[in-house]
Amino acid sequence: MGFSARRCETSAMDTLVARLREGLPAEAVLTDSDVTASYAHDMASFCPAGAPAAVVLPRTVDQVRHVMRTAHEARVPVVPQGARTGLSGGANAIDGCVVLSLVRMDRILEIDPVNRYAVVEPGVVNADLSKAVAAHGLAYPPDPSSWEQCTIGGNIGTGSGGLCCVKYGVTAEYVLGLDVVLADGRLLTTGRRTAKGVAGYDLTRLFVGSEGTLGVVVGAVLALRPAPPRQLVLAAEFGSAAAAGDAVCRIMAEGHTPSLLELMDATTIAAVNKLTRMGLPESTRALLLAAFDTADPAADLAAVAELCRGAGATDVVPAEDDAESEMLLAARRSALVALEAVKGTTMIDDVCVPRSRLADLLDGVAAIAERHRLTIGVCAHAGDGNTHPTVCFDARDEDESRRARASFDEIMALGLDLGGTITGEHGVGVLKKEWLARELGQDGVELQRAIRQVFDPRGILNPGKVL
Incomplete structure (x- = not known):
C-alpha cells in the first residue's frame, strides 16, 4: 500500500471515530491498539481475528442505534460482542471493523412474578439473572458452563444450552x-x-442463534419458571461407552425426565482428578451423572440406579445430600478447564447426535484420537446427545496443531454420519463455516443467505461469520 492510500485510509478511520464520538461518551470509544487488541477474539482456537478500528461500549439503545447508523453510512463492518466466552470465533474482529461490545448494557429492567418473565439488557450475566429471579421464587433455566461470565445477549446470539437442557x-x-x-x-x-x-412470522426465533448477523439484540423478554426443588445426583460407573450409552437409552425409554444427565469419559475423569484432586474413579471408562429435582428425587434415583445396573454399571452411587450432589456437579463443570490444562490449548467440538448413537460417537472419537496420536476427552449432555469432544494439543507444536485440526474435522464428519449436527449450542462462527453447507445443503445455504441479505443488504453485520 502506498503512502497516499495509507493516508486516505487513516483519514477515513479518523472520520469514522469522530462520527462515533458525536453520539457516545468519550470513554465509550476506544482506539488505542493495545486496548482494542484485547477485544479481538473469543475463546476459540484456529479462528483468525483482525485488528478493529475502534471498540465502542454503549450503555443505551440510542447509542447502539447511533453506532449502527454511522457504520451503515460509512459501510464499515460491525462485530457485536458479549463477554467473548464463545467457542467458535463468532465474536472475532475483522480488520478495520467496529467492535460493538454490549457488556455495559447490563441492567435487569423488570421481573414479573405473575406473568413469569424478566426484561433484561444484553450485557446481563447469566448467573446474575438466575440469582435475581431466585429472590422471587423463580428460575431462568438455561445454564451454559460459562454461566458466571457469559451474557444473555451472547446466549441468545448462539442459542446456548447448558447442563439442564434435557429437562x-x-x-x-x-x-x-x-x-x-x-x-x-x-x-x-x-x-x-x-x-x-402466533401473530405473524416468528422473527424472535429467527434472531436466536443468528450470531449477530441479522441485528444487534439490545433487550430481551425472557420466560421464567417456578424455582424447582433442590436436586439430588447419582453417579454410575461403566466399563465401556456402549454400556453407558445403553443406560442413557434405557433411562429415556422408560419415560424418566432427569434434570441433568451428563457423561464424562476416562480421559476427562483423569484430567478432572489431576486438576481438582476430587478422587473420581479412574478405573471406569465412562461416568454417568443423573439428577432429579422432583418431589421425591431419591425414588427417581433408585429407579435409574436399577436401569444403570441393568445396562452393566460396575458401581452406582447415589448422593445422600446436597453437598455430595454439588461435588459431583462441580466435577462436571470443571471438565473443560481440566482438559485445557492437559496441553495448554484445546479445540472444543460441539456435535450433537441422536441419543441412540451416543456410544458410536464416543467409540468413534476414541479411534480418531488413537489414529492422530492425540488426547481427546469427551464430556456430554448425554440426555440430549450433545457431546463436547475436546482435542488437547500444544499450539507451539506445528505438527500436533495440524493433527488437532484434522481430528476436529473428522469428529464433525462423524457426527453428521451418525445423523447429528455440527453444533448443538456453540454456534458456527468462523470455526465451522465450511461444514455448514454440508449439513444444510445448497438450497438451505441459499435461503439463509437470502434472509441475511434482507436484514443486512450492505453486509456490515459480523461479516465472514456463519455463512
Missing part, C-alpha cells in the same frame, strides 16, 4: 420477545409478553 430446554425456548437494532439503525421489536402468541 428444561435451551435458550430459544425462553426468549419471548426481543428489541433489535437493525443494520441501518432502525429499532425492531419482536415477540410478546404474553404466555401465547
